[in-house]
Amino acid sequence: MSAQKSKSPQSLRLKDGRVIRFPAVMGILNITPDSFSDGGRFLDPDRAVAHALAMEAAGATIIDVGGESTRPGAAMVSAEDELDRVLPVIEELRDRLKVPISIDTRKAVVASAALDEGAAIVNDVSGLTFDRAMASAIAQADAALIVMHMRGLPATMDRLARYTDVVAEVRAFLERQAQVAISAGVDRSSIIVDPGLGFAKNARHNLALMGGLSELCALGYPVLVGASRKRFVRAIAGDGETDSSFGTAAVNALAIAAGASIVRVHEPGPAVAVVKMAVAIAEHVRV
Numbered sequence: 001m002s003a004q005k006s007k008s009p010q011s012l013r014l015k016d017g018r019v020i021r022f023p024a025v026m027g028i029l030n031i032t033p034d035s036f037s038d039g040g041r042f043l044d045p046d047r048a049v050a051h052a053l054a055m056e057a058a059g060a061t062i063i064d065v066g067g068e069s070t071r072p073g074a075a076m077v078s079a080e081d082e083l084d085r086v087l088p089v090i091e092e093l094r095d096r097l098k099v100p101i102s103i104d105t106r107k108a109v110v111a112s113a114a115l116d117e118g119a120a121i122v123n124d125v126s127g128l129t130f131d132r133a134m135a136s137a138i139a140q141a142d143a144a145l146i147v148m149h150m151r152g153l154p155a156t157m158d159r160l161a162r163y164t165d166v167v168a169e170v171r172a173f174l175e176r177q178a179q180v181a182i183s184a185g186v187d188r189s190s191i192i193v194d195p196g197l198g199f200a201k202n203a204r205h206n207l208a209l210m211g212g213l214s215e216l217c218a219l220g221y222p223v224l225v226g227a228s229r230k231r232f233v234r235a236i237a238g239d240g241e242t243d244s245s246f247g248t249a250a251v252n253a254l255a256i257a258a259g260a261s262i263v264r265v266h267e268p269g270p271a272v273a274v275v276k277m278a279v280a281i282a283e284h285v286r287v
């Protein structure tokens with residue numbers, strides 16, 4: 001798969017020399033009892049490892065490991081519990097996966113430990129607003145960073161879904177927080193931004209962000225879109241497994257067509273097919 005829009009970055013080089021080519025599919029590994037879609041399925045480390053390997057075999061080129069659910073209403077997890085969940089799995093995966101691991105956490109202590117253990121990317125759903133030590137922890141490890149937009153905490157964020165112009169406000173936040181990372185020493189070319197679909201956003205906001213995705217891509221950072229099985233997809237496409245899979249596929253195709261670089265999904269296999277198709281069409285249109 002080659003990248004689809006001339007403006008979008010083509011790839012991201014990690015400090016160990018590995019290169020993530022865009023558009024890429026990120027596979028979700030939730031080591032949690034309570035994630036909205038797959039909570040409890042991968043709490044057992046052996047099952048988690050097997051699932052990560054299966055997602056790589058299905059074409060995921062990043063595996064996103066998380067030990068804390070951030071679904072609306074979710075309670076906080078202590079750093080100790082988060083580390084107990086993710087570290088043994090990262091340690092096992094480090095030598096068994098060819099593709100890089102990202103750690104989905106808002107806590108600098110968890111990020112640092114995961115990076116020490118072999119993760120290469122930090123996926124901070126708070127966009128560096130939760131833990132003041134996060135940006136320098138990432139800079140120190142020379143790691144890549146995903147800056148996601150959200151407001152408040154998972155427990156309170158639904159109440160904060162009020163915007164005058166959601167695309168402009170999310171864009172301004174991502175630009176500002178990327179700058180915070182750069183000022184702390186994170187390499188500009190190691191930053192990915194993400195509108196945070198479903199985080200302090202209702203369905204209308206998510207749709208507006210999808211419509212305005214090219215404005216986010218115009219920031220010049222690779223853009224990640226995470227729509228997989230989310231509430232707005234299930235509300236619009238249907239709540240059944242097939243409905244939400246196809247609904248997710250539709251969002252992913254349109255995201256790639258608008259210039260997104262990464263789609264974050266529970267099912268990498270179908271997402272790889274979607275991305276290939278969307279890229280082929282985008283390239284044909286350019287010819």
Ligand code: HH2
Pocket residue numbers: 028030032034035036037066068069070071104123125146148194196197224225226227264
């Ligand atoms: N969505 C979720 C978690 N992390 N990270 C990024 N960058 N973008 C997203 O859209 C995103 C994310 C929520 O999905 P999931 O991991 O499936 O659920 P939970 O938070 O309940 O574990």
